[in-house]
Amino acid sequence: MAGITATQLVKEYPGGVRGVDEIDVEITDGEFFALLGPSGCGKTTLLRSIAGLEAITSGTLVIGDRDVTNAEPGVRGVAMVFQDYALFPHMDVGDNIAYPMRIKRVKRDERRSTAERVGDGLSLQGLIERRPGQLSGGQQQRVALARAVATTPDVLLLDEPLSNLDARLRLEARTFLKELQRDLGVTTVFVTHDQAEALALADRIAVMRAGKLQQIGTPREVFQRPNNTFVAGFIGSTPMNLVPATVEGGSIAIGDARVPVPVGTEGLVRDGQAVIWGIRPEYLRWSPTEQPGGIPAVVSVVENLGASVLIAVHAGELKFQVVVPEDQEPAPGDRGWIVPQAPKTLLFDAESTQRIG
Amino acid sequence: MTTTVTTPAGSAIAPRRRRADDVAGLGKARAGIFVAPALIIIGLFLLFPAVWTIWLGSTDYRLTGLQAASPEFVGLDNYVEALTDPSFWNSLWLTLIFVLFSGIIGQTLIGFGLAWSVRNIHGWTKSLIEGLVLAAWVIPASVASFLWLVLLDRRSGTVNGLLGTQGTAWLIDHPMESIIIFNIWVGTAFSMQLFSSALSAVPPSQIESAKMVGASGWQQLRDVIVPNIKGHILTNTLLITLWTFNTFTPYLVTAGGPNGKTEILSVYIYETAIPGGQLGLGAAISLIMLLINLVIALAYVRVSRGRTKR
Numbered sequence: 001m002a003g004i005t006a007t008q009l010v011k012e013y014p015g016g017v018r019g020v021d022e023i024d025v026e027i028t029d030g031e032f033f034a035l036l037g038p039s040g041c042g043k044t045t046l047l048r049s050i051a052g053l054e055a056i057t058s059g060t061l062v063i064g065d066r067d068v069t070n071a072e073p074g075v076r077g078v079a080m081v082f083q084d085y086a087l088f089p090h091m092d093v094g095d096n097i098a099y100p101m102r103i104k105r106v107k108r109d110e111r112r113s114t115a116e117r118v119g120d121g122l123s124l125q126g127l128i129e130r131r132p133g134q135l136s137g138g139q140q141q142r143v144a145l146a147r148a149v150a151t152t153p154d155v156l157l158l159d160e161p162l163s164n165l166d167a168r169l170r171l172e173a174r175t176f177l178k179e180l181q182r183d184l185g186v187t188t189v190f191v192t193h194d195q196a197e198a199l200a201l202a203d204r205i206a207v208m209r210a211g212k213l214q215q216i217g218t219p220r221e222v223f224q225r226p227n228n229t230f231v232a233g234f235i236g237s238t239p240m241n242l243v244p245a246t247v248e249g250g251s252i253a254i255g256d257a258r259v260p261v262p263v264g265t266e267g268l269v270r271d272g273q274a275v276i277w278g279i280r281p282e283y284l285r286w287s288p289t290e291q292p293g294g295i296p297a298v299v300s301v302v303e304n305l306g307a308s309v310l311i312a313v314h315a316g317e318l319k320f321q322v323v324v325p326e327d328q329e330p331a332p333g334d335r336g337w338i339v340p341q342a343p344k345t346l347l348f349d350a351e352s353t354q355r356i357g
Numbered sequence: 358m359t360t361t362v363t364t365p366a367g368s369a370i371a372p373r374r375r376r377a378d379d380v381a382g383l384g385k386a387r388a389g390i391f392v393a394p395a396l397i398i399i400g401l402f403l404l405f406p407a408v409w410t411i412w413l414g415s416t417d418y419r420l421t422g423l424q425a426a427s428p429e430f431v432g433l434d435n436y437v438e439a440l441t442d443p444s445f446w447n448s449l450w451l452t453l454i455f456v457l458f459s460g461i462i463g464q465t466l467i468g469f470g471l472a473w474s475v476r477n478i479h480g481w482t483k484s485l486i487e488g489l490v491l492a493a494w495v496i497p498a499s500v501a502s503f504l505w506l507v508l509l510d511r512r513s514g515t516v517n518g519l520l521g522t523q524g525t526a527w528l529i530d531h532p533m534e535s536i537i538i539f540n541i542w543v544g545t546a547f548s549m550q551l552f553s554s555a556l557s558a559v560p561p562s563q564i565e566s567a568k569m570v571g572a573s574g575w576q577q578l579r580d581v582i583v584p585n586i587k588g589h590i591l592t593n594t595l596l597i598t599l600w601t602f603n604t605f606t607p608y609l610v611t612a613g614g615p616n617g618k619t620e621i622l623s624v625y626i627y628e629t630a631i632p633g634g635q636l637g638l639g640a641a642i643s644l645i646m647l648l649i650n651l652v653i654a655l656a657y658v659r660v661s662r663g664r665t666k667r
Contacts, residue, residue, distance in 0.1 A: 053565055074571020086562035090584040099580070100570035151570070 002064030002077065002154040002187060003029045004050060009059035011045050019045035021211035022059070027189060027204075032181050034202035035191045038234070042211035043191045044159060050189060051080050051157050064154055074103075079153035083160040085144035087132035093119065094128040097146045104151065118150045119143075122180070138169050142176075149184060156181075158190035162197055174200055195235045199223060207231050225346070229276055229353040232346070238281045238310060241320045244350065245277040252277055252347070255316040257295040262345040265357035274350035281310065281321040283344035286330060287337045294337030295320075299330045313338060413640035420634035428637065435641035444617070445642065448625035452602060455537060455621050460601030463541035465594060468548020476556050487549070494546035502609035505539050528611055532619045536607035543606065548593055555589035556582070588661070595657040599650055622646055 004027040011020040019042045027033045035043035048054040050061065052073030061069045068076045079100070087096050094115045095102075101111035119128055122142040132140055141161070148156055161177060162170045178201055181188050192198050198205045199219040207214040207222060207230075215227040226232035232240040243254055247269045251258045254277055261269065269275065287294060297313035297320065304310075309329045313320050315338065322338055330336065347356040381388060414435055418428035439445050471490060475483050493501065508515045509527040517523050527535050559582055567577045583590070605623045613620040613628060620628065626646065630639025 051569060053568065072571070073565075073569045078569070080566070080569050082562040082566060084560065084562050086560065086566040088563060088566075088581065088584070090587075099567075103567075103570045103572050103576060147566075 003027055003031075004155060004187065004189070005060075005062040006046075006050070007060045007062075009046070009049065009061060010057045011042075011049050011054055012057040018042075018211045019054075020049060023208075023211075023213050025206055025213065025216060027187060029187055030185045031187055032178070032201060032203045033187075033189045034198035034205045035189065035208060036195060036198040036205050036234075037193065037208035037214075039193055040210075041208040043193075043208050045211075046208070047080075047157055047159055047189060047191045050155070051078055052076050053080075077154035078157060079148035079151065079155070080157040081141075081144045081148050081159065081161060083163060085132075085140045085164070087140060087143055087147075089132055092129050092131055093124060093135070093143050096132065096143055097150050099147060100151045114150055115146070118146045122146045137165050138173060141165065141173065145180065149180075149186070152186075154187065156184075156186045156188045158188065160192060161190055162192070162194070177201060196237055199235070207234060209234075224344075225355065226278075227355055229278070229348050232278050232348070232355075236280055236282075238321055238323065240278045240280050240346075241284070242276050242278045242348070243318045243320070245275050247271055247273045247275060254295060255318055257315070259293055259295070259340060259345065260342055262347050262357065263343055265347045268356050269347065275356065276348040276350055276353070278346040278348060279340045279344060281323045283341045284320065284322040285339040285341070286311065286313075286322050286324045286328060287339055288330070288334065289337070291337050291339045293342070294339045297336065297338050299332050299334045299336070302329065302332055410640045410643055413637055414644050415641075416637045418637040418640075420631070420636055422634075424637075431637070435638045436645070438638060439642050439645060444620075445625070447617070448620050448622050451533070451618075451620060452622040454533065455540070455607075455619075456598055456601045459537040459540035460544070460597045461594060463537065464544045464548045464597050464601075465590075467541060468545045468593075469552045471545065471549040472552035472556055476553070487553075490546040490549055492546075493542050494544065498543070498606040499609060501543055502539070502606060505535075505542075505610055509535060529615050532611050532615060536610055536619050536621075539610055540601060540604065540607060544597065544600065548597065551589060551593050552586070555586040559585045591657060591661050595654065598653055598657075602650060602653070603646075 004025075006023055006025045009020055009023045009025075010018060012018050021042070023046060035046055037043045045054060049056050050063075052068070052071060056069050059069070060067060063076055063078065088099065091099065094112055097115035097119055098106075098111040101114060106114070116128055119125070122145060124139065124142055124146060127135065127139060127143075132143065135143065141164070158177075162173055165173055174197065190201070199222075202219060204216060204218055205222050206216045209230055215222055215231050217225075222231060222235050226235060226240070229242050232242060245252045245254045247253075247261070248258070249271060251260055252262075252275070259277070290296075295315045297315040299311050299313050301312040302309055303312075304326075305323070306326075308323050308325055311322050311324060311330060313322060320338055324330070348354060349356055379385065379388070383391070413428075415430060415432060416428040417424050417431045417434075419425050471486070475486050478486075496504070506528075509517075511517070511524060511526040514527070516527065517525055563581050563585070564577055567581050572580065603623055604621075605627065607619060607621060608624045608627065611619040613624040622642070623646075626639050626642050629642060630636050633639070
């Protein structure tokens with residue numbers, strides 16, 4: 001077991017493109033850590049740098065108490081599950097799981113029995129003799145996991161662990177992964193572009209964009225107090241409403257409407273400052289009657305989400321999304337007011353896009 | 358039972374069944390006419406010579422003399438003569454050595470080695486190496502053999518110049534080694550190209566998986582690369598074996614000499630049939646050669662079928 005500390009980590013490709021740009025991150029022992037970002041943000045490059053599959057350009061990487069910046073992948077005490085699982089098609093499940101032990105010159109009987117024990121733990125009973133091609137996607141993933149954990153690595157790396165599974169299986173596998181990680185207590189870093197996956201699984205999330213770290217925090221922190229408008233827009237199944245506003249005499253002017261200055265930002269903004277006002281669609285309420293602090297709006301689109309409804313509304317030039325309960329569903333063209341839950345509103349600086357307060 | 362096709366279901370089925378073996382809708386006779394020219398040409402230039410060879414092999418047909426005018430049927434005499442002649446067995450032995458070293462070992466291993474070493478190189482260096490190797494494959498055999506005659510020349514040859522071995526007559530002192538190296542030089546490009554594409558089809562994540570657990574380069578090759586490209590290796594070996602077995606180009610370098618030391622089977626047949634004039638005997642040996650080819654091909658098919666079944 002070991003923590004991971006990356007300091008000023010840079011991975012520069014020939015041609016000067018930086019896949020990972022001066023990343024500082026400290027992952028504690030036993031943590032379930034997510035690297036989250038849109039495609040091309042460098043999250044996989046960072047994971048591969050930790051694995052040793054990418055040569056680090058500058059900075060240092062420490063796993064446990066060893067500096068492994070330039071160490072070979074095989075000696076880092078790191079195991080990795082690839083997105084496509086990378087099982088060897090010519091070996092049966094048992095040999096696949098036992099492959100790392102074979103390289104480490106463990107005796108055949110011993111590695112076969114270990115493979116069987118680990119396989120049983122991952123509910124692969126009776127599949128040890130099968131070939132990977134005869135398994136379902138979920139089973140293949142469990143074989144790949146078994147191969148990775150059979151040698152009890154210090155660190156487990158997962159590259160998009162759920163993306164090759166179909167939607168229904170994904171939920172199941174998510175719960176399974178979380179259980180497994182808790183049972184093993186192994187420091188786990190996984191890469192995902194799916195914010196819901198990161199929120200559901202991780203103890204802490206690092207949000208990345210263009211090779212740079214945007215925010216590190218618990219799922220709650222990045223959801224409730226995003227560092228900047230990028231994180232605010234990226235996290236959440238429906239992106240946060242972010243609208244331009246100005247500070248005017250102790251309140252926030254959004255179009256013609258006035259809302260109170262968010263809690264914790266009083267005194268940090270000055271009159272006339274251009275800001276971005278943010279609120280999640282879940283924290284807005286739709287009211288057909290006028291409400292104090294409400295913003296008048298017209299419903300344009302209604303999308304059914306099952307137990308709730310996502311409506312898009314226009315308030316003058318501005319657009320908002322609001323999640324309303326299914327029994328309060330308005331019709332397109334309806335007029336009404338959107339009412340923010342004041343404690344859930346956030347302010348961002350219009351220029352730097354950083355959160356205020 | 359045999360009702361006329363009146364039901365809508367029946368009328369829908371009938372034309373569909375006809376379509377199964379008459380895709381173009383021409384009818385068999387008209388379709389046959391379209392295929393006929395191709396069939397005639399194939400028959401004339403492929404099938405007829407083959408059958409003609411079988412017939413020739415059982416006669417005492419000669420290039421000149423009485424038997425050229427009226428060849429006589431001699432049954433299996435030619436085959437008996439060939440199989441009891443030590444020079445035939447000597448030639449077959451030379452062919453096996455030639456195939457083993459220039460084909461299976463030389464071209465396959467060097468071709469794989471080249472493909473392996475350029476797999477991570479990109480850009481103009483790779484194009485240059487591939488281009489050079491491919492050039493050897495593209496150059497007409499007559500040109501290539503002349504090139505090697507010049508390279509290996511005793512007095513002013515490039516090889517002697519480079520090695521400082523002036524006066525060495527490679528084609529006389531080391532004739533078999535010379536045509537083996539010549540054939541490797543000519544044929545390696547094919548193996549290299551085939552293995553290049555095979556290597557690029559190996560999933561990188563499998564190689565990286567092996568790397569992650571600390572597998573050495575050799576272990577990656579043994580556990581990931583070779584199992585993944587087994588089919589390619591088999592196909593390549595089959596083609597190389599057959600091509601090398603049947604090649605006649607070494608004749609252009611050594612003419613089978615000196616003293617029959619490079620008289621591989623194809624050269625032996627030529628020497629027997631054309632300069633030797635014994636067309637009947639030559640045809641019989643050709644047929645034996647064809648049978649050996651068939652055995653080789655069948656053996657490979659067997660191996661590859663066993664592989665896929667497993």
